[in-house]
Amino acid sequence: MxxxxxxxxxxxxxxxxxxxxHATVHAALDRGWRLFDTAPHYGVGLSEERLGRAxxxxxxxxxxxxxxVGRVLVDGADASSIFASTPARHSExxxxxxxxxxxxxxxxxxxxxxxxxxxxxxDPDDHWQQAxxxxxxxxxxxxxxxxxxxxGVGMNHSEPLAxxxxxxxxxxxxxAGQLTLLDDRAIDVLLPATSGRTVLAAAVFNSGVLAGGDxxxxxxxxxxxxxxxxxxxAICARFDVPLAAAALQYxxxxxxxxxxxxxxxxxxxxxxxxxxxxxxxxHRLVRLPLxxxxxxxxxFAGLVRS
Numbered sequence: 001m002x003x004x005x006x007x008x009x010x011x012x013x014x015x016x017x018x019x020x021x022h023a024t025v026h027a028a029l030d031r032g033w034r035l036f037d038t039a040p041h042y043g044v045g046l047s048e049e050r051l052g053r054a055x056x057x058x059x060x061x062x063x064x065x066x067x068x069v070g071r072v073l074v075d076g077a078d079a080s081s082i083f084a085s086t087p088a089r090h091s092e093x094x095x096x097x098x099x100x101x102x103x104x105x106x107x108x109x110x111x112x113x114x115x116x117x118x119x120x121x122x123d124p125d126d127h128w129q130q131a132x133x134x135x136x137x138x139x140x141x142x143x144x145x146x147x148x149x150x151x152g153v154g155m156n157h158s159e160p161l162a163x164x165x166x167x168x169x170x171x172x173x174x175x176a177g178q179l180t181l182l183d184d185r186a187i188d189v190l191l192p193a194t195s196g197r198t199v200l201a202a203a204v205f206n207s208g209v210l211a212g213g214d215x216x217x218x219x220x221x222x223x224x225x226x227x228x229x230x231x232x233x234a235i236c237a238r239f240d241v242p243l244a245a246a247a248l249q250y251x252x253x254x255x256x257x258x259x260x261x262x263x264x265x266x267x268x269x270x271x272x273x274x275x276x277x278x279x280x281x282x283h284r285l286v287r288l289p290l291x292x293x294x295x296x297x298x299x300f301a302g303l304v305r306s
Contacts, residue, residue: 004024005272007038009042009274011084018053021054035063035064036051037067040068045087065113065117067119068154070093070094071103077089093127097138099135104119118148119152120151132167139151152170155174158178162189165190178190181247211244211247212243245288245290246294246298
């Protein structure tokens with residue numbers, strides 16, 4: 001399953017206009033993508049606002065919305081933001097009970113919804129204690145009230161995600177950038193702790209570098225990454241396969257092969273798109289047949305079923 005990551009709809013790196021954002025959402029719906037992942041931090045509310053407007057009038061049983069808490073929006077522009085043409089606001093971390101509830105209420109207003117399907121803690125790396133003591137119980141309460149169906153956490157690092165899996169009964173674990181062709185440490189670090197629960201793989205292109213982009217982890221591309229990407233691209237070229245197709249399919253293939261099947265399931269790959277054309281291309285790439293020999297050449301012999 002592919003899910004639409006809605007950060008690009010809020011002008012990630014470059015501006016996206018309202019009509020294009022709406023067309024992107026509807027292209028995903030037309031392709032059968034059900035899950036839409038957003039957050040207050042994405043364009044300081046703009047992503048949620050645009051997603052809400054785009055979904056207005058769409059039957060509620062056709063889509064699921066996942067948003068996040070742990071950052072509240074306050075007045076005052078952020079000059080270092082990687083989002084273009086956003087409102088004059090910025091986000092600040094707040095994993096207190098009050099912060100969680102205020103953030104969630106504001107998200108529902110921006111999304112024009114009375115509930116969301118999944119609610120995730122957003123990057124609580126440096127706020128572990130407050131996230132465990134205040135934020136997690138608040139999420140559990142919202143789940144018990146039926147206001148949200150699933151609760152979880154989304155992070156860029158596998159180790160703290162695994163700790164959350166061991167110490168809580170969260171439902172969803174979204175790992176960004178560490179279940180990819182460049183970095184797959186989540187396989188051994190996160191998955192043993194998440195058996196039977198939902199895992200979402202995000203940032204499978206590592207911020208764009210695996211799909212021909214010029215960023216890695218939201219910044220410049222280090223030399224070692226360029227070298228590794230060039231080597232991966234050369235292998236894919238020998239099989240006439242786009243590197244982006246291998247990168248997009250890798251999390252799904254990796255987690256249904258061998259012993260990983262006993263550990264956890266990837267229930268979706270969250271991929272960002274800023275246009276209907278990008279949605280169509282991702283939909284094509286994830287369905288493109290890839291030869292087993294490609295995975296051998298890439299160094300993942302365990303992915304090839306005997």
